[in-house]
Amino acid sequence: MRKxxxxxxWLVLCVSALPSWADFQAGQGAYIRRDYATAxxxxxxxxxxxxxxxxxxxxxxxxxxxGVAENDQEAVQWYRMAAVQGHAQARFTLGLMxxxxxxxxxxxxxxxxWYWLAAVQGLAGAxxxxxxxxxxxxxxxxxxxxxxxxxxxxxEQGHAQAQFTLGFRxxxxxxxxxxxxxxxxxxxxxxxxxxxxxQFFLGGMYExxxxxxxxxxxxxxxxxxxxxxxxxxxQFFLGSMYAxxxxxxxxxxQMAKWFKMAADQGLADAxxxxxxxxxxxxxxxxxxxxxxxxxxxxxxxxxxxxxxLRELVAQQMTPAxxxxxxxxxxD
Numbered sequence: 001m002r003k004x005x006x007x008x009x010w011l012v013l014c015v016s017a018l019p020s021w022a023d024f025q026a027g028q029g030a031y032i033r034r035d036y037a038t039a040x041x042x043x044x045x046x047x048x049x050x051x052x053x054x055x056x057x058x059x060x061x062x063x064x065x066x067g068v069a070e071n072d073q074e075a076v077q078w079y080r081m082a083a084v085q086g087h088a089q090a091r092f093t094l095g096l097m098x099x100x101x102x103x104x105x106x107x108x109x110x111x112x113x114w115y116w117l118a119a120v121q122g123l124a125g126a127x128x129x130x131x132x133x134x135x136x137x138x139x140x141x142x143x144x145x146x147x148x149x150x151x152x153x154x155x156e157q158g159h160a161q162a163q164f165t166l167g168f169r170x171x172x173x174x175x176x177x178x179x180x181x182x183x184x185x186x187x188x189x190x191x192x193x194x195x196x197x198x199q200f201f202l203g204g205m206y207e208x209x210x211x212x213x214x215x216x217x218x219x220x221x222x223x224x225x226x227x228x229x230x231x232x233x234x235q236f237f238l239g240s241m242y243a244x245x246x247x248x249x250x251x252x253x254q255m256a257k258w259f260k261m262a263a264d265q266g267l268a269d270a271x272x273x274x275x276x277x278x279x280x281x282x283x284x285x286x287x288x289x290x291x292x293x294x295x296x297x298x299x300x301x302x303x304x305x306x307x308x309l310r311e312l313v314a315q316q317m318t319p320a321x322x323x324x325x326x327x328x329x330x331d
Contacts, residue, residue, distance in 0.1 A: 037067040059074075095112070095118065110139075124157040268297075
């Protein structure tokens with residue numbers, strides 16, 4: 001009887017020690033509502049009671065400075081508690097902290113250790129980051145075969161950056177036989193997830209007919225998807241397609257719009273072309289001040305033709321206009 005009583009007491013103690021699922025869910029709801037102080041209030045007791053998921057979440061709040069003052073050292077402490085219990089995301093995030101030297105001394109060796117533990121649990125982000133360490137020889141000896149193996153594992157799980165990187169390797173023949181079809185395949189898988197560089201590269205594959213049938217409309221489609229996300233190279237090429245009427249109707253206003261967006265991001269060729277657009281009044285009102293301004297910005301990046309055209313435009317301008325354009329360029 002005494003043994004049975006002890007068993008029941010032990011069972012009650014175990015049940016009382018279990019984290020409250022209702023409290024955990026309350027924390028999740030608060031986090032979704034951006035009531036981070038309440039999320040911390042709900043999760044911290046559970047974390048102190050040993051719940052790995054709550055420990056990770058408390059670490060995340062300290063990491064992000066949500067509901068509490070940002071504190072990398074405190075974040076690392078909670079991530080580590082969850083990580084030693086086998087929490088894959090905590091292990092991966094702890095690896096990130098070591099890789100960046102946030103809250104701990106920077107150490108690729110420690111980063112590799114935690115990435116590896118998360119990677120063998122199947123976490124695609126950890127597999128990708130570990131592949132980067134093997135590619136660069138950071139914390140581990142450089143090993144392209146191991147990097148490729150890990151990239152493929154992450155890619156097959158749908159990790160967009162890994163898919164893009166694997167596509168890039170096939171496109172360039174880096175550690176694998178050069179294969180445009182394989183490159184296009186992996187670019188597409190990353191592109192449909194919204195990965196801008198993959199969208200841009202896939203657009204280029206369609207424009208050039210590499211690994212896929214040449215198709216200007218498909219090229220323009222993928223350039224546009226990257227362009228609207230702010231990718232300067234895609235904005236430049238989309239502007240070029242509108243200028244030539246390739247894959248889209250020829251449209252000077254659209255041409256000017258996309259070249260200017262790329263120029264605003266500092267792309268020298270786009271600055272040069274947009275300066276020419278302003279000088280000639282193609283799709284925008286003719287404006288020598290703006291033309292001079294954009295030629296100056298391109299010239300400052302070493303664009304020789306921009307220097308020459310700036311001199312020609314200056315011949316059509318008054319000293320006051322030149323001073324205004326130089327001030328705009330300086331701004």
